[in-house]
Amino acid sequence: MKSKALITLLQDGQVHSGESLAQSLGVSRTAVWKQIRRAVDDGYEVATVRGKGYQLLTPVDLLDAEKISSGIAPGIRSILSLRVLDQVDSTNAEVIRQWQTGSSSIPVCIADCQTAGRGRRGKAWQSPRGENLYLSMGLTFHGGFAVLDGLSLVLGVAVANALESLGAESIGLKWPNDIFLPDGKLGGILVELQGELQEGVVQVIAGIGINVHMSEAESVDQPWTSLASAFPALEWSRNRIAAAIINAVHDATEVFADVGFSDFRAPWQSRDIFLGKTIHARGGELEGTGEGIDETGNYLVRNAEGVTPVRAGEISLRMRS
Numbered sequence: 001m002k003s004k005a006l007i008t009l010l011q012d013g014q015v016h017s018g019e020s021l022a023q024s025l026g027v028s029r030t031a032v033w034k035q036i037r038r039a040v041d042d043g044y045e046v047a048t049v050r051g052k053g054y055q056l057l058t059p060v061d062l063l064d065a066e067k068i069s070s071g072i073a074p075g076i077r078s079i080l081s082l083r084v085l086d087q088v089d090s091t092n093a094e095v096i097r098q099w100q101t102g103s104s105s106i107p108v109c110i111a112d113c114q115t116a117g118r119g120r121r122g123k124a125w126q127s128p129r130g131e132n133l134y135l136s137m138g139l140t141f142h143g144g145f146a147v148l149d150g151l152s153l154v155l156g157v158a159v160a161n162a163l164e165s166l167g168a169e170s171i172g173l174k175w176p177n178d179i180f181l182p183d184g185k186l187g188g189i190l191v192e193l194q195g196e197l198q199e200g201v202v203q204v205i206a207g208i209g210i211n212v213h214m215s216e217a218e219s220v221d222q223p224w225t226s227l228a229s230a231f232p233a234l235e236w237s238r239n240r241i242a243a244a245i246i247n248a249v250h251d252a253t254e255v256f257a258d259v260g261f262s263d264f265r266a267p268w269q270s271r272d273i274f275l276g277k278t279i280h281a282r283g284g285e286l287e288g289t290g291e292g293i294d295e296t297g298n299y300l301v302r303n304a305e306g307v308t309p310v311r312a313g314e315i316s317l318r319m320r321s
Helices: 004-010 018-025 029-041 065-070 091-100 151-165 238-259 262-269
Strands: 046-049 053-056 080-085 106-111 133-142 172-174 178-181 184-198 201-210 278-281 286-293 299-303 306-310
Touching: 004 018, 004 029, 004 053, 018 029, 018 053, 029 046, 065 080, 065 238, 080 091, 091 106, 091 133, 091 184, 091 201, 106 238, 133 238, 151 172, 151 178, 151 184, 151 201, 151 238, 151 262, 201 238, 238 262, 262 286, 278 299, 286 306
Parallel strands: 080 106
Antiparallel strands: 046 053, 106 133, 133 201, 172 178, 178 184, 184 201, 278 286, 286 299, 299 306
């Protein structure tokens, strides 16, 4: 977004003269006008106040690498490689590219906009500019693929903890990796395995998307909500949310790597939106009551035949209509 420097100057909502903007940006007034046009094309509402200058009418919440870093615990910050981008195809793909450089740091990518964001099963993830948080972290585990049972649920607990620390309430979790509020879906988690670097060492990308300011999403076919619409009395900063999630994910995955899934079963079940509800799974072949999760993170469905575990990645669960 070439107009970002201009938007940074205008984000206070005051009227700024073309001359002062040109001086601050080190460009001509004609160049300022062109950047104003560009900002409008990017979706910002900028008023031209005759004889006075320009005023940004759109509330903005700009990503800032320094502000995000300042909110990350020092011990975690020192082992991260943080990239904050205006636009990227996919933050998960960018983490892979960071790994390919051979860096030993934990790669983290945050973007203002994704052009090819992905959800589960290859579905497109709506990624409008400037409205939501798109964050991916590269995680490394020792012990092979077997130690990863329940990881997506651990990440869900971590994200819920982070959002609750910032004032959100009633965060629910939908098996295996969606974040919910009572009014609808708030976000999702995409876990991608990159295979073994060497025997027993596994790389995993945790992609996390959270609706922060989004107010419209015509192509989304299910109820959804955002932090700003659900909690309008709170001020939601994407920089603060990003730092809180990075801290929470790092801490949770350290515990997970040490003791496994056991410590996360109870906090996940306390947020289970399917618990005690009539649900169906496997395309409707399995129906019953949601019974929570077992010790490895499989979802349990109870019916007349007994309790059946449903494995992550095998199906999706839907409320029975």
